[in-house]
Amino acid sequence: MEWLEGLPLVLGKYIAALFFIGMIIWAWFRPPRFIFEGALDKSRWRDLRIWATIFLGIQVILYIVF
Numbered sequence: 001m002e003w004l005e006g007l008p009l010v011l012g013k014y015i016a017a018l019f020f021i022g023m024i025i026w027a028w029f030r031p032p033r034f035i036f037e038g039a040l041d042k043s044r045w046r047d048l049r050i051w052a053t054i055f056l057g058i059q060v061i062l063y064i065v066f
Contacts, residue, residue, distance in 0.1 A: 017063045020056045027052040 027049045032042075039046045 013063050017060045020060045020063070024053050024056050027056075 030049065035048050036042050036046065044050065
């Protein structure tokens with residue numbers, strides 16, 4: 001475990017940011033029928049991929065800045 005202590009702390013921030021970016025990419029690979037399941041219509045504001053990108057993008061910015 002000594003090798004873990006030698007890693008810079010900023011590396012953890014970048015790993016977390018990459019995880020959030022991975023979730024954004026995963027969301028965009030979901031088929032539209034999965035995204036709009038149970039929705040009354042297919043309006044753009046109901047697209048969960050857009051919401052995931054917005055909220056996870058905010059998380060990525062927060063992890064990198066702070």
